[in-house]
Amino acid sequence: MEDYPRNLAEFEARFSTEAACREYLVRLRWPDGFRCPRCGGRKDWPVRGLLRQCAGCGYQSSVTAGTIFQDTRKPLTVWFRAMWAVTSQKNGASAIGLQRVLGLGSYDTAWTWLHKLRRAMVRPGRDRLSGRVEVDETYWGSGEKGVRGRQTESKALIVIAAQEDGAGVGRIRMRRIPDASAESLMPFIEEAIEPGSVVHTDGWIGYDPLKRKGYPSPRHISNATKGIGVGVAAASPSGGVSAEAMAAGYAPRCGQPGAPGLLPGRVHLPLQSTKFA
Ligand SMILES: [Zn+2]
Numbered sequence: 001m002e003d004y005p006r007n008l009a010e011f012e013a014r015f016s017t018e019a020a021c022r023e024y025l026v027r028l029r030w031p032d033g034f035r036c037p038r039c040g041g042r043k044d045w046p047v048r049g050l051l052r053q054c055a056g057c058g059y060q061s062s063v064t065a066g067t068i069f070q071d072t073r074k075p076l077t078v079w080f081r082a083m084w085a086v087t088s089q090k091n092g093a094s095a096i097g098l099q100r101v102l103g104l105g106s107y108d109t110a111w112t113w114l115h116k117l118r119r120a121m122v123r124p125g126r127d128r129l130s131g132r133v134e135v136d137e138t139y140w141g142s143g144e145k146g147v148r149g150r151q152t153e154s155k156a157l158i159v160i161a162a163q164e165d166g167a168g169v170g171r172i173r174m175r176r177i178p179d180a181s182a183e184s185l186m187p188f189i190e191e192a193i194e195p196g197s198v199v200h201t202d203g204w205i206g207y208d209p210l211k212r213k214g215y216p217s218p219r220h221i222s223n224a225t226k227g228i229g230v231g232v233a234a235a236s237p238s239g240g241v242s243a244e245a246m247a248a249g250y251a252p253r254c255g256q257p258g259a260p261g262l263l264p265g266r267v268h269l270p271l272q273s274t275k276f277a
Contacts, residue, residue: 021076130194
């Protein structure tokens, strides 16, 4: 994406037509030239719209297959404008702003687009959380009788990192982990959080390496009965976690009433379902 435009004027000049947007996607998709996904053939011709046909085997591949543009009925120019709107604003775009910029009829559509774009634009290691970040684990799944705390047999253990954003919660990252050991927790933290960020945890031993890894971590000694209660309002067409599922599975063993930086009510950010894989 090195040749992505640097300002609005460049952007407008560059992506004013469907053909220009398509050409850009083609270059992203096949930076070294076309390659047939079926036979590996290198010769192709455009069929119509976003399709390319392999000269060898006749297989038609779409430029947008597997991207957020797949199956879209909106022009690529509109999508590109949306990407520009979302990426060019320091504080991120709002759904209402996107609706205005794109002239979309419905707020719901703008909201869906915004979250689709945000999900698509997060790249591992390139968009790490920073500032003050709360990290905790939670179980995802049905209740298990007689099992407490971090022991579990059948439920999935999820680690969540949530960035503080004023009085609320900003971006979040999550991942399924096999257990709550430092070996499982630290790789996630290092990939999800910028070093130097202040990481709040409940002081579990699995977080002991934090300081050594460059994350200042004030220790919470807590026996609070009230959990953090992250309700995740997720809109994830590809199978996210519902607010109820997350809330129900949340292990009520951490959190420190009155301490700044603990997670309040609800998080209105998209989950990155790929990170569950
Ligand atoms: Zn082929």
